[in-house]
Amino acid sequence: MLNKDLLQMETKDVYANVTEKVKAFKYENPNAEIISLGIGDVSKPIVKPVIEAMHKAVDDLSSMDTFKGYGGYYGYDFLREAILENEYQQYGFTKDEIYVSDGTKTDSTSILELFDNSSTILLANPTYPIYRDGAAALNRKVEYTTLDENFVMEIPNKKYDIVYICSPNNPIGNAYNKKDLEKWVDYALKNEAVIIFDNVYQGFVRSKEVPKSIYEIEEAKKCAIELKSFSKTASFTGLRCSYYVIPNQIYKDINVIWKRRTMNRFNGASYIAQKAAEAVFLPQSQKLIKENIDYYLENAKILREGFEKAGYEVVGGKDAPFMWVKSKNQKTSWQMFDYFLKELNIIVIPGIVFGLAGDNYIRISALGKREDGIKCIERILKDEEKN
Numbered sequence: 001m002l003n004k005d006l007l008q009m010e011t012k013d014v015y016a017n018v019t020e021k022v023k024a025f026k027y028e029n030p031n032a033e034i035i036s037l038g039i040g041d042v043s044k045p046i047v048k049p050v051i052e053a054m055h056k057a058v059d060d061l062s063s064m065d066t067f068k069g070y071g072g073y074y075g076y077d078f079l080r081e082a083i084l085e086n087e088y089q090q091y092g093f094t095k096d097e098i099y100v101s102d103g104t105k106t107d108s109t110s111i112l113e114l115f116d117n118s119s120t121i122l123l124a125n126p127t128y129p130i131y132r133d134g135a136a137a138l139n140r141k142v143e144y145t146t147l148d149e150n151f152v153m154e155i156p157n158k159k160y161d162i163v164y165i166c167s168p169n170n171p172i173g174n175a176y177n178k179k180d181l182e183k184w185v186d187y188a189l190k191n192e193a194v195i196i197f198d199n200v201y202q203g204f205v206r207s208k209e210v211p212k213s214i215y216e217i218e219e220a221k222k223c224a225i226e227l228k229s230f231s232k233t234a235s236f237t238g239l240r241c242s243y244y245v246i247p248n249q250i251y252k253d254i255n256v257i258w259k260r261r262t263m264n265r266f267n268g269a270s271y272i273a274q275k276a277a278e279a280v281f282l283p284q285s286q287k288l289i290k291e292n293i294d295y296y297l298e299n300a301k302i303l304r305e306g307f308e309k310a311g312y313e314v315v316g317g318k319d320a321p322f323m324w325v326k327s328k329n330q331k332t333s334w335q336m337f338d339y340f341l342k343e344l345n346i347i348v349i350p351g352i353v354f355g356l357a358g359d360n361y362i363r364i365s366a367l368g369k370r371e372d373g374i375k376c377i378e379r380i381l382k383d384e385e386k387n
C-alpha cells in the first residue's frame with residue numbers, strides 16, 4: 001500500500017503550475033526575452049580557496065594513505081571543530097552538540113522524527129513550504145499563526161510542541177530582532193515547546209539588531225535547535241553541506257536520542273563537501289564570500305528601490321536575498337504572476353505558494369544576475385509610465 005500522506009504535499013502542484021505557465025507562454029512567444037526573478041538558487045560560483053580545498057580533497061581520495069571512506073555519522077571532527085571555533089564556542093557549546101549534514105531541506109523535516117505523532121506544529125503563514133510539506137509527509141498536525149505588522153510571527157495563546165521560525169525569512173526577506181526572538185524563547189520555555197530555528201540566510205544579515213544566532217538569547221539553549229547551511233552563503237546549493245546544533249541542555253535527552261537516530265539513519269555528508277566547508281571559514285574565503293553576498297544585497301537594493309519607485313509596497317531585501325511585494329490593486333498572486341509574465345516577461349513566484357496569507361503578494365529573489373534585475377526594473381518602470 002502506498003503511503004497516502006505523501007499525497008498531502010502541496011508544493012509540487014504549485015511549482016508545476018509556474019513551470020507549465022512559463023512553458024506555454026514561451027511556446028506562444030518564442031522570441032520573448034523572459035527573465036526570472038523567481039529563482040531561489042544562487043548565481044555566483046564557489047570562491048577559489050574553497051575550490052582549491054576541494055581539489056586537494058579529491059586527491060586525498062586517490063591514494064591509499066589519505067583515502068577516506070565512511071566519515072562518521074555526525075560529521076568530520078575537522079569541520080565540527082571549525083564550526084565550533086568560528087560560530088558556537090562563543091555561546092559555550094562543545095563539538096558534541098554540532099551535527100554536519102547534507103542540506104537544511106532534509107534537516108528541517110527529518111528533525112521531526114524526534115517527536116511523536118501527536119506533537120503539534122506551529123508554522124508562520126506564509127511559510128517556507130518545505131516545513132509544511134515535510135510535516136504533511138509524516139502525517140503531523142500543523143497549524144498556522146499570522147504575522148504582526150512587522151511581518152513577525154504572532155505568539156499564539158495556546159500550546160504547541162514544535163515551532164518553526166525562519167529568520168532571515170524565506171519568503172518575506174525580513175529578519176527577527178533580539179526582542180522578537182526573546183518573546184519566542186519565553187513562549188517555548190513556558191510551553192515546553194522546541195523551536196526549530198532555520199538560520200540558513202544568516203550570512204546576509206547586515207542590521208546590528210538582528211542576532212547572529214538564536215543562542216544570543218541565553219535561555220535558547222534549553223529550547224532551540226538551530227539549522228544552518230553553506231548553500232546560499234557559500235554557493236553550496238549543488239555541493240550540499242549543512243549543519244545544526246542540538247544543545248545538551250535541551251529537554252529530555254534529545255541530544256542523546258538524536259545521536260542514536262542519526263547513527264542508524266545517516267552515513268554522513270561527503271568528505272569532499274566537508275573539506276570544502278572547512279575552507280569556507282578561512283579568512284581569504286570569508287572575504288570573497290562577503291563580496292558575493294554584498295553583490296546579492298546590492299541586487300536586492302536595486303530591485304527594492306525599483307519596485308518602490310513603481311509604487312509597490314516592498315518588505316525585506318535588507319538582511320536576506322528575498323523581497324515580498326504587495327499587489328497594488330487587490331490582484332491575487334496568480335493574477336500578479338500572469339501580469340508579470342505576459343506584460344513584462346518576468347517570472348515571479350506567487351505568494352500563495354507559501355500559504356493563503358501570501359495571496360496578495362509575490363516573492364522576488366535577488367540571487368540572480370545584476371543586469372537581469374536592472375532590466376526587470378526598467379521594464380516595470382516603463383510599464384508604470386504607460387498606465
Ligand code: PLP
Pocket residue numbers: 040102103104105106108128166169170198200228229230231232237241242
Ligand atoms: N531553509 C530555507 C529557509 C531555505 O530557503 C532553503 C533553500 O532555499 C533551505 C532551508 C534549504 O537549504 P539546503 O540547500 O541546505 O537544503
